[in-house]
Amino acid sequence: MAAIRETILKLERNGIAAVSQRGLGRRDIIPLWFGESDVVTPEFIRAGAKKALDDGRTFYTFARGITELREAIAAWTTKQTGRVLDVERVTVPGAAMMGVQIALQCVCEAGDNVVIVSPMWPNIFQAVRGLGAEPRFVRLKGGSGDQPWVLDLDQLFAACDRRTKAIFFASPSNPTGWIMREEEQRAVLDFARKRGIAIISDEVYTPIVFDVAAPSFAALADDDDDVFIVNSFSKAWAMTGWRVGWLVHPLKLRVQMAEMSAYNNTGATTFAQHGALTALRDGDEFVAFMREMSRKGRDIVQSFLQTQNRMSWSKPEGAFYGFIAIDGMTDSMAFAKRLIEEVKVGVAPGCAFGPAGDADNDRFIRICFAQSAALLEEALGRIAKVL
Ligand SMILES: Cc1ncc(COP(=O)(O)O)c(C=O)c1O
Numbered sequence: 001m002a003a004i005r006e007t008i009l010k011l012e013r014n015g016i017a018a019v020s021q022r023g024l025g026r027r028d029i030i031p032l033w034f035g036e037s038d039v040v041t042p043e044f045i046r047a048g049a050k051k052a053l054d055d056g057r058t059f060y061t062f063a064r065g066i067t068e069l070r071e072a073i074a075a076w077t078t079k080q081t082g083r084v085l086d087v088e089r090v091t092v093p094g095a096a097m098m099g100v101q102i103a104l105q106c107v108c109e110a111g112d113n114v115v116i117v118s119p120m121w122p123n124i125f126q127a128v129r130g131l132g133a134e135p136r137f138v139r140l141k142g143g144s145g146d147q148p149w150v151l152d153l154d155q156l157f158a159a160c161d162r163r164t165k166a167i168f169f170a171s172p173s174n175p176t177g178w179i180m181r182e183e184e185q186r187a188v189l190d191f192a193r194k195r196g197i198a199i200i201s202d203e204v205y206t207p208i209v210f211d212v213a214a215p216s217f218a219a220l221a222d223d224d225d226d227v228f229i230v231n232s233f234s235k236a237w238a239m240t241g242w243r244v245g246w247l248v249h250p251l252k253l254r255v256q257m258a259e260m261s262a263y264n265n266t267g268a269t270t271f272a273q274h275g276a277l278t279a280l281r282d283g284d285e286f287v288a289f290m291r292e293m294s295r296k297g298r299d300i301v302q303s304f305l306q307t308q309n310r311m312s313w314s315k316p317e318g319a320f321y322g323f324i325a326i327d328g329m330t331d332s333m334a335f336a337k338r339l340i341e342e343v344k345v346g347v348a349p350g351c352a353f354g355p356a357g358d359a360d361n362d363r364f365i366r367i368c369f370a371q372s373a374a375l376l377e378e379a380l381g382r383i384a385k386v387l
Contacts, residue, residue, distance in 0.1 A: 014123070030344065090246055095233075098261075112164070120170060148178075168202070172214050177317050178317065199225075324364060332350040332352075350366065
């Protein structure tokens with residue numbers, strides 16, 4: 001008898017890593033495969049963390065996060081949504097992915113299922129699988145040839161059964177840039193309340209939006225609704241390596257959250273939390289800069305696509321990814337590997353963003369366009385050469 005769980009032995013390879021490990025660290029490759037810009041965390045945020053280090057903040061702290069940071073997050077969310085968020089609903093257990101794990105652990109176990117609106121960043125559904133639960137995919141419709149991405153609510157509700165413990169959204173979406181509308185959130189919340197299903201809403205890209213605001217479930221959910229909202233400093237404050245984010249959770253879990261955070265991560269890194277506090281206090285201008293940089297990246301890709309006859313997208317409404325359909329391509333993994341070999345550009349293959357063998361996703365590649373213009377234009381030109 002072997003000790004390791006079958007679920008773990010059978011965990012699928014992450015499709016983005018399968019490509020990136022071919023060229024990670026190689027200076028001759030333009031990397032557009034990960035969800036991060038080429039901007040270093042700004043000086044004032046680094047100074048906040050450096051000061052904390054110099055002040056000796058190198059010890060354990062509250063498992064739910066330092067109080068000033070939790071208060072600042074509650075105030076930030078209140079400002080974004082216009083609805084007061086109780087600080088007791090905020091926990092800082094580590095970065096967003098830690099929040100995802102904790103939210104999933106709170107609601108599901110082996111044999112349950114989580115309905116996921118896809119295409120979706122693979123770490124989310126692999127985390128569901130890691131718990132022994134089943135990810136069920138409801139794919140947005142549209143997405144190429146200028147067709148907008150559309151959620152079919154009837155299809156979403158029909159996918160839920162007695163073992164469904166949560167519905168998972170990422171809005172703005174990685175990889176599509178789709179933004180869930182408030183009417184859709186209301187309809188889902190209504191359904192979830194009736195059926196006793198939790199909602200996990202990943203809102204890490206809400207500050208990076210272009211044409212419409214991305215509504216938050218925090219504006220709709222009551223204190224004790226089974227709603228979890230995941231957020232992060234990684235993207236909008238350019239802090240991917242810091243591993244700090246937050247979870248908004250039902251008020252009734254305020255005690256358990258200290259335990260969940262402690263048992264998963266012994267809490268988030270103390271001095272990194274002080275950097276995050278500085279980011280929230282003084283970072284509005286920087287967030288606006290990230291949004292504008294992303295918007296410029298989106299414009300560059302949009303102009304480029306107009307010159308191409310085999311490539312199209314649904315112009316993203318938020319986040320900083322282009323999920324680009326390529327006519328005639330049926331194997332996105334092979335294509336992504338070819339781009340590395342032939343023109344030294346790193347992209348994420350569409351097949352990574354849903355169930356294995358899904359032909360719909362295999363027509364796409366994902367690029368991160370939050371890059372400096374010259375780099376992005378060079379990369380797009382190289383992709384065009386291969387086509
Ligand atoms: C939708 C989504 N959620 C969560 C994360 C992870 O965020 P963090 O770096 O805070 O763990 C990412 C990163 O790409 C993401 O795209």
